[in-house]
Amino acid sequence: MTVIREALESRQIAIYCVAMLLAGLMASVWVMPASLVDWINPALAFMLYVTFLQVPVSQLGKALTQLRFLAVLLVANFCLIPLFVFALLPLLPDHTMLRLGVLLVLLAPCIDYVVTFAQLGRADARSLLAATPVLLVVQMLLLPLFLKLALGEQFGLYIKAGPFLDAFFFLILTPLLLAGATQYLAGKSRVWAQIQTGLGLAPVPATALVLFIVVAAVLRQLEPALDVLWRVLPVYVLFAVLAPVIGWVLAQQVRLEVPLRRAVAFSSATRNSLVVLPLALAIPGALPLLPAIILTQTLVELLAQLVYVRVLAR
Numbered sequence: 001m002t003v004i005r006e007a008l009e010s011r012q013i014a015i016y017c018v019a020m021l022l023a024g025l026m027a028s029v030w031v032m033p034a035s036l037v038d039w040i041n042p043a044l045a046f047m048l049y050v051t052f053l054q055v056p057v058s059q060l061g062k063a064l065t066q067l068r069f070l071a072v073l074l075v076a077n078f079c080l081i082p083l084f085v086f087a088l089l090p091l092l093p094d095h096t097m098l099r100l101g102v103l104l105v106l107l108a109p110c111i112d113y114v115v116t117f118a119q120l121g122r123a124d125a126r127s128l129l130a131a132t133p134v135l136l137v138v139q140m141l142l143l144p145l146f147l148k149l150a151l152g153e154q155f156g157l158y159i160k161a162g163p164f165l166d167a168f169f170f171l172i173l174t175p176l177l178l179a180g181a182t183q184y185l186a187g188k189s190r191v192w193a194q195i196q197t198g199l200g201l202a203p204v205p206a207t208a209l210v211l212f213i214v215v216a217a218v219l220r221q222l223e224p225a226l227d228v229l230w231r232v233l234p235v236y237v238l239f240a241v242l243a244p245v246i247g248w249v250l251a252q253q254v255r256l257e258v259p260l261r262r263a264v265a266f267s268s269a270t271r272n273s274l275v276v277l278p279l280a281l282a283i284p285g286a287l288p289l290l291p292a293i294i295l296t297q298t299l300v301e302l303l304a305q306l307v308y309v310r311v312l313a314r
Contacts, residue, residue: 001197008204009116013302019208020299023215036217037287043213044278045171047206050199051112051275052179055132069127069260070134076247076268077109078138082146084246088238089150093231096154097285100147101293102232104280106239107146108139108272112203117270121309123262131267136176139272140168143279158283167282172275210274211298214291221288228289229296236297240304244269244312262312269308273298 008015026032085106092099111132119125144164148155182199185192222229247268251261273294280290 001201005201008201009113010120012113012116012204012207013305015204015208016211016302017299019212020215020295023212024219027216027219032216032220036213039213040210040217040281040291041171041278043206043210044274045175047203047210048172048275048278049175049178050202050206052176053182053196053199054115054203055111055136055179056129056183066127066130068254069124069256069263070131072251072254072256072260072264073128073131073135073267074138076250076264077135078142080246080250081109081243081268082107084243085239086150088235091235091238093228095228096151096158097289098228098232098293100151100158100283101280101290102235102297103147103150104143104276104290105271105273105294105297107143108276109135109267110270110272111136111275112272113207114266114270117305117309118263118266120313121262121266122259122313123266124257124259125263127260128263128267135267136275140172143276160282160284163282163284164279167278171278207274210277211295214277214295218288218291222292229292232293232296233300236300240269240300244308248312265312266308269301269304271297271301273301 085103088106089099089102092102115125115129115132118128144159147159151158182192182196186196187193244265247265248261251264256264277291277294280286280294283290
């Protein structure tokens, strides 16, 4: 099981790219059924459940003992990176839906595959893993505030409390609670421990499935939005280049150990694209633009990770 899991995680960039490429080819050759959109949320819920299952909810207390590292991680992700993202907004077209998608994806730090890439890049992946529950809670509390600050009066036109809360409850909170319950039962029962071990193989295939469904469902609808999408690419590339530098410099200034500096750099650069996707889909008129904006960032980020794991390791 461990060998299979490590093989999946070490090849996840290739797996995700193949899933998106295959979905794109199929959608360009055949007309995908309209009902495919209805499968996005169930696939997301399962992906988030098996992803959260890898997040050590029981280690939340451990994260709180590494106060210096945690403080740097929080300052990087919720002070410096938001300021950087706000500074990038003038580079985007004056298109509220597009800006909303960029804000959603760039303001939320990753809690899942960042740990794998951090480990490949010789960062302190254990400390980063212990901090992931804190990162998830803080971003869910601060994300509406950041969106309000960035969008002003237009915030109320797009973010409706009802659908947003429903998406948060059913697609984020419920999988998180189920994952916590599974972890608890795994500590009490050998059968549940085996179930948890088996589900440890699922995050990469489940993420690939979500990427496949989203691309297949929205590709045909994207033609009118392609000009707009090309405008976000330079912003995503600029973020991918400068965000890890911001994290590294901050960690260096407070003299964290080198593996911890790498962890902060990885966290600053890696975003929570697939966790915010259900929140994006809850926004009226989200399809097809918002999923496309978020997946474009995912693709840029996955390619950037190939650079991070080599450069940051040095």
